[in-house]
Amino acid sequence: MGYYDNRTLVTGGAGFLGSHLCERLVKRGADVLCLDNLFTGSKRNVSALLGDPRFELMRHDVTFPLYVEVDRIYNLACPASPIHYQRDPVQTTKTSVHGAINMLGLAKRVKARILQASTSEVYGDPEVHPQVESYWGRVNPVGTRSCYDEGKRCAETLFFDYQRQNDLDIKVVRIFNTYGPRMHPDDGRVVSNFVVQALRGQDLTIYGDGSQTRSFCYVDDLIDGMMRMMDSDKGFYGPVNLGNPGEFTMLELAEKVLRIVGSKSRIVHRPLPPDDPRQRQPDITLAKNKLGWEPKVGLDDGLKETVAYFRSIL
Ligand code: NAD
Ligand code: UDP
Ligand code: UDP
Helix, strand or coil: CCCCCCEEEEECCCCHHHHHHHHHHHHCCCEEEEEECCCCCCHHHHHHHCCCCCEEEEECCCCCCCCCCCCEEEECCCCCCHHHHCCCHHHHHHHHHHHHHHHHHHHHHHCCEEEEEEEHHHHECCCCCCECCCCCCECCCCCCCHHHHHHHHHHHHHHHHHHHHHCCCEEEEEECCEECCCCCCCCCCHHHHHHHHHHHCCCEEEECCCCCEEECEEHHHHHHHHHHHHCCCCCCCCCEEECCCCEEEHHHHHHHHHHHHCCCCCEEEECCCCCCCCCCCECCHHHHHHHCCCCCCCHHHHHHHHHHHHHHHC
8 A cells, every 4th residue: 555545535524624634635645535425514615626536525424334445534524513513413423423333344344544533522521621631521411512522422432442342443533623714604613603703794702701711723733633643653543632722712712803804893792502611722742742743823823814714705
């Protein structure tokens, strides 16, 4: 198997992160099969790749079996924004759990290396701060976020059991809040909401008092980390945190967006959704040591790129 002619499957490849990943993989010479049911993703996200002979888009739902021959699998299929993953919560859990079983079964049959896009949500509303990989988390099993959080936790369990039971070549990354160009304008996540609201001159909607924190990673940095993990030594399974440790309150984020856009929008407060984590910040010591990775793009620079993107499409 040549390094640069890998047949690489990307599930959820027409989504925000998936489309950036497909682009980078094609650029480096991989043969990419992008699989997506287009629930939150779109053909437009990968339109620039559609004519490339190394790229193929397949409409398929990962909860159904898939028989293809590939060398590497990035498993990203799953809606990531609360409004989307809560629209059909049973399907969300199925996507994470049945999707993981199918992709692991595929990896087992064709002896492919497989990477799972897990999430900082496995830590829930954490009492350990910043979050280290050894922390087991504090997740509500019966709330409105549980379909996503517990689905992703179960997927991690499946990955590690397939590794132990079948000696599968697995990799698990826990992704912290990531933003950038190609987020869907109605995606509902905080960065896209604030930027779109500021550009349209609408009120910026802060949920709760805005003192909750998140740590925002620019998409290019995140994709770089994910690819480094895929290329890392066999036997390093993770889970490994990928995110930018720069931590901000939602109030600080709103003020930054207003300043960068030069908007006169006001800040308004809306009710805080249930189980909304109070604070979140990755400890990335493991990624630094094992992958030689750390993010390079600060929030101000990343927001400028993101604002420029939304300006161009709105
Ligand atoms: P996204 O919603 O843009 O992408 C998800 C993609 O998966 C979409 O293209 C969607 O159509 C597809 N999909 C959903 N269900 C599917 C199914 N059953 N079969 C096939 N395709 C399906 O979100 P994103 O931000 O690009 O997230 C990608 C992955 O990264 C997700 O697994 C998400 O949980 C994870 N993640 C993202 C973040 C973030 O901040 N962006 C943080 C943590 C984890
Ligand atoms: N699977 C798939 N593609 C493959 C091989 C398996 O989609 O190339 C699915 C299949 O539907 C199966 C699941 O992966 O249900 C788990 O496969 P595994 O071999 O681990 O379990 P089993 O087939 O014994 O249930
Ligand atoms: N949030 C907000 N206004 C919005 C959207 C989200 O204040 O318009 C808050 C949300 O309550 C949460 C934080 O921003 O505290 C991040 O939300 P997002 O949905 O982007 O990600 P997640 O909660 O999954 O980390």
